[in-house]
Amino acid sequence: MSALNPSGWRPEAGTGESAAALAPTASGDHALALEEPLIFELAAPGDKCGVDLDAPESPPLPGLARFLRAAIAPLPGLTEPEAVRHYTRLSRQNYAIDLGPFPLGSCTMKHNPRLNEKVARLAGFADVHPLQPQQTVQGALGVINELAFWLVTLTGMHGVAMTPKAGAHGELCGLLCIKAAIAARGEDRRVILVPESAHGTNPATAAFAGFAVESIPATAEGRVDLAALTARLGPDVAGVMITNPNTCGLFERDMKAISDAVHAAGGYVYCDGANFNAIVGKVRPGDLGIDAMHINLHKTFSTPHGGGGPGSGPVVLSQALSPFGPLPFTARTADGVVHLIEDTNADVFPQPGAFGRMAAFHGQMGMFTRALAYILSHGADGLRQVAEDAVLNANYVLRRLEDVLDAPFGHSGPCMHEALFSDAGLADGFSTLDIAKGLIDEGFHPMTVYFPLVVHGSMLVEPTETESRAGLDRFIASLRSLAERARAGDASLKSAPHFAPRRRLDETQAARKPVLVWRETVAPA
Amino acid sequence: MRYLPLTPADRTEMLSAIGADTIDALFADVPAEARLPGPVAGLPAHASEMAVERHMAALAARNLTAGAAPFFLGAGAYRHHIPASVDHLIQRGEFLTAYTPYQPEIAQGTLQVLFEFQTQVARLLGTDIANASMYDGSTACWEAIAMAARITRRKKAVLSGGLHPHYGETVKTMARFTGDAIDARPPRLDAAPDDADVIAAIDGETACVVVQYPDVLGRIPDLALIAAAAQAHGALLVAVVTEPVALGLIEAPGHLGADIVVGEGQSLGVGLQFGGPYLGLFGCREKFVRQMPGRLCGQTVDADGRRGFVLTLSTREQHIRREKATSNICTNSGLCALAFSIHMTLLGGAGLARLAQVNHARAQAAARRLGQVPGVAVLNDVYFNEFTLILPGDARAAVRALADRGVLGGVSLGRLYPGEGGLDRGLLVAVTEMTGDDEIEALATALDDVLQGEPA
Amino acid sequence: MTRYFTKDHEWIDVAGDTGTVGITDYAQGQLGDITFVELPAVGTAVGKGDAVAVVDSVKAASDVYTPVSGTVSDVNGALEGEPELVNTDAEVAGWLFRLTLGDPSELAALLDQAAYEAYIAEL
Numbered sequence A: 001m002s003a004l005n006p007s008g009w010r011p012e013a014g015t016g017e018s019a020a021a022l023a024p025t026a027s028g029d030h031a032l033a034l035e036e037p038l039i040f041e042l043a044a045p046g047d048k049c050g051v052d053l054d055a056p057e058s059p060p061l062p063g064l065a066r067f068l069r070a071a072i073a074p075l076p077g078l079t080e081p082e083a084v085r086h087y088t089r090l091s092r093q094n095y096a097i098d099l100g101p102f103p104l105g106s107c108t109m110k111h112n113p114r115l116n117e118k119v120a121r122l123a124g125f126a127d128v129h130p131l132q133p134q135q136t137v138q139g140a141l142g143v144i145n146e147l148a149f150w151l152v153t154l155t156g157m158h159g160v161a162m163t164p165k166a167g168a169h170g171e172l173c174g175l176l177c178i179k180a181a182i183a184a185r186g187e188d189r190r191v192i193l194v195p196e197s198a199h200g201t202n203p204a205t206a207a208f209a210g211f212a213v214e215s216i217p218a219t220a221e222g223r224v225d226l227a228a229l230t231a232r233l234g235p236d237v238a239g240v241m242i243t244n245p246n247t248c249g250l251f252e253r254d255m256k257a258i259s260d261a262v263h264a265a266g267g268y269v270y271c272d273g274a275n276f277n278a279i280v281g282k283v284r285p286g287d288l289g290i291d292a293m294h295i296n297l298h299k300t301f302s303t304p305h306g307g308g309g310p311g312s313g314p315v316v317l318s319q320a321l322s323p324f325g326p327l328p329f330t331a332r333t334a335d336g337v338v339h340l341i342e343d344t345n346a347d348v349f350p351q352p353g354a355f356g357r358m359a360a361f362h363g364q365m366g367m368f369t370r371a372l373a374y375i376l377s378h379g380a381d382g383l384r385q386v387a388e389d390a391v392l393n394a395n396y397v398l399r400r401l402e403d404v405l406d407a408p409f410g411h412s413g414p415c416m417h418e419a420l421f422s423d424a425g426l427a428d429g430f431s432t433l434d435i436a437k438g439l440i441d442e443g444f445h446p447m448t449v450y451f452p453l454v455v456h457g458s459m460l461v462e463p464t465e466t467e468s469r470a471g472l473d474r475f476i477a478s479l480r481s482l483a484e485r486a487r488a489g490d491a492s493l494k495s496a497p498h499f500a501p502r503r504r505l506d507e508t509q510a511a512r513k514p515v516l517v518w519r520e521t522v523a524p525a
Numbered sequence B: 001m002r003y004l005p006l007t008p009a010d011r012t013e014m015l016s017a018i019g020a021d022t023i024d025a026l027f028a029d030v031p032a033e034a035r036l037p038g039p040v041a042g043l044p045a046h047a048s049e050m051a052v053e054r055h056m057a058a059l060a061a062r063n064l065t066a067g068a069a070p071f072f073l074g075a076g077a078y079r080h081h082i083p084a085s086v087d088h089l090i091q092r093g094e095f096l097t098a099y100t101p102y103q104p105e106i107a108q109g110t111l112q113v114l115f116e117f118q119t120q121v122a123r124l125l126g127t128d129i130a131n132a133s134m135y136d137g138s139t140a141c142w143e144a145i146a147m148a149a150r151i152t153r154r155k156k157a158v159l160s161g162g163l164h165p166h167y168g169e170t171v172k173t174m175a176r177f178t179g180d181a182i183d184a185r186p187p188r189l190d191a192a193p194d195d196a197d198v199i200a201a202i203d204g205e206t207a208c209v210v211v212q213y214p215d216v217l218g219r220i221p222d223l224a225l226i227a228a229a230a231q232a233h234g235a236l237l238v239a240v241v242t243e244p245v246a247l248g249l250i251e252a253p254g255h256l257g258a259d260i261v262v263g264e265g266q267s268l269g270v271g272l273q274f275g276g277p278y279l280g281l282f283g284c285r286e287k288f289v290r291q292m293p294g295r296l297c298g299q300t301v302d303a304d305g306r307r308g309f310v311l312t313l314s315t316r317e318q319h320i321r322r323e324k325a326t327s328n329i330c331t332n333s334g335l336c337a338l339a340f341s342i343h344m345t346l347l348g349g350a351g352l353a354r355l356a357q358v359n360h361a362r363a364q365a366a367a368r369r370l371g372q373v374p375g376v377a378v379l380n381d382v383y384f385n386e387f388t389l390i391l392p393g394d395a396r397a398a399v400r401a402l403a404d405r406g407v408l409g410g411v412s413l414g415r416l417y418p419g420e421g422g423l424d425r426g427l428l429v430a431v432t433e434m435t436g437d438d439e440i441e442a443l444a445t446a447l448d449d450v451l452q453g454e455p456a
Numbered sequence C: 001m002t003r004y005f006t007k008d009h010e011w012i013d014v015a016g017d018t019g020t021v022g023i024t025d026y027a028q029g030q031l032g033d034i035t036f037v038e039l040p041a042v043g044t045a046v047g048k049g050d051a052v053a054v055v056d057s058v059k060a061a062s063d064v065y066t067p068v069s070g071t072v073s074d075v076n077g078a079l080e081g082e083p084e085l086v087n088t089d090a091e092v093a094g095w096l097f098r099l100t101l102g103d104p105s106e107l108a109a110l111l112d113q114a115a116y117e118a119y120i121a122e123l
């Protein structure tokens, strides 16, 4: 078989009973811990409605008769007071940045400034159609163009493709640029090299774009093995995907040498910029020889994560790759007019090498306005401070905990914006999962667990710059206490969390007998 | 800096706790030549909330907002009324500032919403199951084609000419790199959709047929007929819905034999936002579940036996299956899915049906009036809330001239199909519950003026 | 009937020209709860070492390599509804697929029970 569970991640059910089970109430609620049924249990389809609508002024066209829906979609409706309560009660079962530290490594869960929410909701941005004549959307195109300019400025690159919808979509964009550039040279290179420590989207994207993926090993220090990488380069290698700072929280010191070697072998360098927050305003990736890098606006530039999305993943491009970017893009002429270039033979700025459209319309405008407000708020000095504070906070966590938690790369110098620990040293039968679940009881969101795969039982802690010193100290004290309990084999940790809205969930049952939609016949457990 | 809680004293003390002399000691792994000596050149210093707001408001003021003009644009993005409670609820910090529910014990709010959303989407589309969202309709469309290729082990997709051209281009971009074969055709300006052409193109190599419903010109294809033809050749039918409100009135694609139904969910709860973020809907037959892209939320129990929800079937996904994953998607459209779900909950099936009827009735009023403008003809016999006008001349120029008169009159086919000369007289006009009689009259009058060459 | 093992934790029982393949009890223990097993189509010709099946647990998916070449002649249909058989009885009822051996001489390179046990004792 291929590697047996390399990360060591195995869900385990907890034991014992929770406080809620020990003190049952008639309602099922416990003071502010409120249970909430599904909407399908709150109302029957057709019962009521939270939107008042006039009767239609005319019946359907006769020609529509054969297309009409046989029965109304069986969906319950709720009045406004009921709906507001339903979602407000549900919201209280979530942890969120607004409640406390959310140190999910690789995700950059920083505070989301509310000014950005306000400006994104200005009618001039929120209530504008993407296909309005360009003369009526100069402000919107201006936002895209201005943000593009700052992203190029901050990265020291040549151009930027603004349309990708998230980081993984940006990766796809960068690899398609590489593929197009190679095709334009009349070559056919099929292999993309990806380090073992890479995020799952990297190999998945390379495969999605039609490349073969080969992995390159890491050194004992947690960095790309330059010698192994150089040895693998050749006429079949289209490029490499390097994450820098990498997923172990370390800067790839040899980045320039990697870029030079890849270029000398005729390939291109893709940089996964998910971790740009560590270096924004301090280091320009363009100075490291990379050809393409996505920027997750929902990480470095603080657009809210929204319970899973949306994101935005603009890709900055080198001079070599810029002619091959996607459509559409914006460009400003000397008269101050911003043009949206939607086809290869446009009158202004024709781009015959552009590889085409990656999605409908022109990108995640709602994220652009927020990210632009963020960049202007921080400015060049503030962004530099962001990187410095993010790195300072992570190193503080690393050094304050490395005596009780194994830090596999702690010896190789300071970390960047995230601190990596492993499960080595925990008592037999205790795992990273137990520490994570213990953090929930302590009132924190756990760190990223079991990623990166190169470390057994990984715990990747990314505090970000928006945590205060006092907040960090509290988090560190909790994590220290949990590490000590897990080293000592404190059995009560195995049944954590005890105080969350739910105890450990049976993921095996969920996967063996998937129940993905509500059905009248599926009785609540 | 108002967003940075560390004080200078904190920084000094923390550095000394770490054992570093300066902050730059922490950046020692960055080669000195790559470190900027000071703030990035060109970008101004930090700015107050007031100053930034002023800058952004000035940019916003340079746009003609949809609400400030007679407005008739659609073509995959629709202006519907969003109940006030939707935006209030999605701004709850517990929803807004959470992430993908990796820790289910403290993310039951998001997870239950996703379970409800998946059920709403499946029931709306008429499919067995649905996922927790894709980026948007166009990327969901490519994912459906890739999924059909995995299921059928074939590599050809037949695209109807009624598929939104941006969706078609997205598909062609991907296929150019993956080597899938795409058999596409431009639309023809006929009253009937191109069902017969699509059916004729299906053969034993076809993995799937992709048909938009209603199509980009507002016509309604016969999905049942196309599904039967696809099935006879072992191919799948992928139905694409860019206006989900239509499914309040016309039959759900899944009930007509579509194997995979994808769509753009923007119409419900999301708003125009100049094109993004939007919401990809993705539903299919249950037997294909292990080939689906994206997150799936499933029901289970916790250690006390209480019902709860988790992300499940993750072995399909990039973080576990890596290069063998069904898709590379990670971050999706969670908050837009929440907005959609709240709006759908406020409407219910009956409210959606009523909303759809109102949209359709308003569209009839508009079609009647615009069809009376001299020189203008309505292409469609049948439509939902969007139809195609045939103008006597270039519609792209007419749209610009209308905008000069303060009227946002529709989407020209010349904009959507640059270079397709045969289509340039087509104008797509969308009408929703938001469109008043006065707006219809304003468009009719302005169009008449424009066509008669009156100066603005 | 003779049983052989691979260092990749597959076992194969050989009777005449038919081999029955599964994963070892050690492997299932490392994986944890098995949630799904993807099996090959009957009639598929496979080469020694090809990834022929996939065993999913909640947080991992592992390819199963065929120890020898041949043609798939049968699969364990019971696993579709009861993937947990691989956990409870990996080396008997939790078998994955059968093949008609392509080249019986390939068996010589596999491990016997004692050699496999010695191998996992080192892991």
Ligand SMILES: Cc1ncc(COP(=O)(O)O)c(C=O)c1O
Residues within 6 Å of the ligand: A106, A107, A166, A167, A168, A169, A199, A201, A202, A243, A247, A272, A274, A275, A296, A311, A312, A313, B329, B330, B331
């Ligand atoms: C290192 C890394 N690369 C890529 C991604 C993918 O980005 P997104 O989720 O925006 O698609 C992520 C985010 O989760 C990441 O952490």
